[in-house]
Amino acid sequence: MAVPSKYEANRLANIERNADLLKSLGLVSDAAAKVKSPKASKRSSTKRKSNGLGATPPARQSKRVRNLDVDGTKLAEPIQKTPTFAEEQAQEEAQQAPFVGVLGATDHTHDTTANSPEHQAQRRACASSLTSKRGKQIKKRGNVGTLGGLRRLSLSEETSVFKLVPGRVYSGIVHPRTDVLAAIVGDRYGHVGISWGNTGKENQAVFHPHVRPVSDLMIGANNDNQILTCSYDGQLRNLDLHADKMHVVSTFDQPLTGLSRGGAADVIFASRNDGRMSQIDLRSRKSIVGEFVVHEKKVTQLQINPCIDHLLVTASNDGMVKVWDARKLTKGRAKAKPIAALPHGKGVTSACWSLGTGSRLLTACNDDLIRVFENPSSSPSGKAQKWVHNNHTGRWLTNFKAIFAPTSDTTFVVGSMDRPRGIDIFDVATPRKKVYRLTDEFMGSVTSVHAFHPTLPFLFGANSSGRLYLWSL
DSSP: OOOOOHHHHHHHHHHHHHHHHHHHTTSSOHHHHSOOOOOOOOOOOSOOOOOSSOSOOOOOOOTTTTTBOTTSOBOOOOOOOOOOHHHHHHHHHHHSOOSSOOSOTTOSBSOGGGGSHHHHHHHHHHHHHHHSOOOSOOOOOOOTTSHHHHHTOBOOHHHHEEEOSSSOEEEEEEOOOSSSOEEEEEETTSOEEEEESSOSGGGEEEEBOOSSOEEEEEEOSSOTTEEEEEETTSEEEEEETTTTEEEEEEEOSSOEEEEEEOSSTTEEEEEETTSEEEEEETTSSSOEEEEEEOOSSOEEEEEEOSSSTTEEEEEETTSEEEEEEGGGOOTTOSSOOOSEEEEOSSOEEEEEEOSSSSOEEEEEETTTEEEEEESTTTOTTOOEEEEEOOOOOOSSSOOOOOEEOTTOSSEEEEEOOSSSOEEEEEETTSTTSOSEEEEOTTOOSOOOEEEEOSSSSEEEEEOTTSEEEEEEO
16 A cells, blocks of 8 residues: 655544544534545436427617618618629629530530520521522722821711620621621620611621620631630530531630640641640531640730731730740640740730731730730740730620731730720821821720721720721721
8 A cells, every 4th residue: 555645644632633523513413524535426317397488589679770860760671792803703604604615515505585586587587698609709998008098087877886795795706708797795694696788776686695795706718607716614616607506616624715726727826825726627527636734824815827827826814925936836745935025014914916927926814014025936025016905895895905906016906995985096107106096086995905907907906895986088
């Protein structure tokens, strides 16, 4: 048995002495005076008895929480909080259809109203106008490839300003036919609108092939009755106007942001939101034949040089513009080396080759500068002519995309935030300032997307509400 410590011996002696004192005073019996080690008490498992007051009364609330004044009168309803842009986007995406696999391979639309007799008649009229034999060519009254021709462009209230698609325009092209003028645009809700000939409502047709913004459009190389469309829903589709059908060419797990045709007519490059670029062969059963990492962030635009078909340019939100040799983009190399890497101050919204000889590269950037690079593939030094231009379109407008005038290596146009509303015109021969501003009394909003007809004096601009402005001589 262990010997207790001095402290423990004193404690036990004190307890015994106190017990003897209580016993001598007759306060406790011998049995109660014995010290017992305490035991852990077991908590009763019985439920507490009701206090007889019934249900628990509701918690009290202050008059402020109940929206009452000090004297108890009802106050006006509080102003609802305005949702943020991110909250609005999340709500819209929650209401939209799933990301991919929404439409069948032969469906031309998922909008039930598009099957109404009126819409079907409009699509048949569109197909008849754009798929029929070519008629007499429109008389060419000038050349908008020069500064003098651009200065003469004007609008007409009755035929030149109209609404075509419901939402903000993200992309647009002009059909290359010379016997009828046809503008084609894609909006943020997945609509593709076509306006041809006279611009009354009877000469418009709207398709609904996608569920998210239509980021780019392209006319078929071997058949101009077909329109290739790509969208943020990750699908590349082919709209056949003659058959009134839309079928899926390829499906991706990332939003598509741009299209450009390669050297061969059936080879297409598509840019993606994750910084990759895909090579698509329309002749192959497995259409996607190559994927390449070209940027660290979203690729905002890509374009094949119209005169040198192996040169490809890509622009990105990572602040870089890169020039590639398409011949060196082999299937086994996911990371190819660019010919030139041209750094910019912020995210680049567009990159466009000149249409005359393809020797100049035009870019627009969020650092409020427009740049023109001279022969970037042969002299990748990054030196460029620069023009200060307000490119901050904000969250409600599509980013500006600067484009060269047809057959020109010097003159280019871009949307403008200035008032009165108009289109800014620049020329390489006049550095650091714009040479002209195209305005009209019927020009009432900012147009971010523009497109020229390849050969005719025709320019259209589209705004954030789906309205088109058709400029002509």
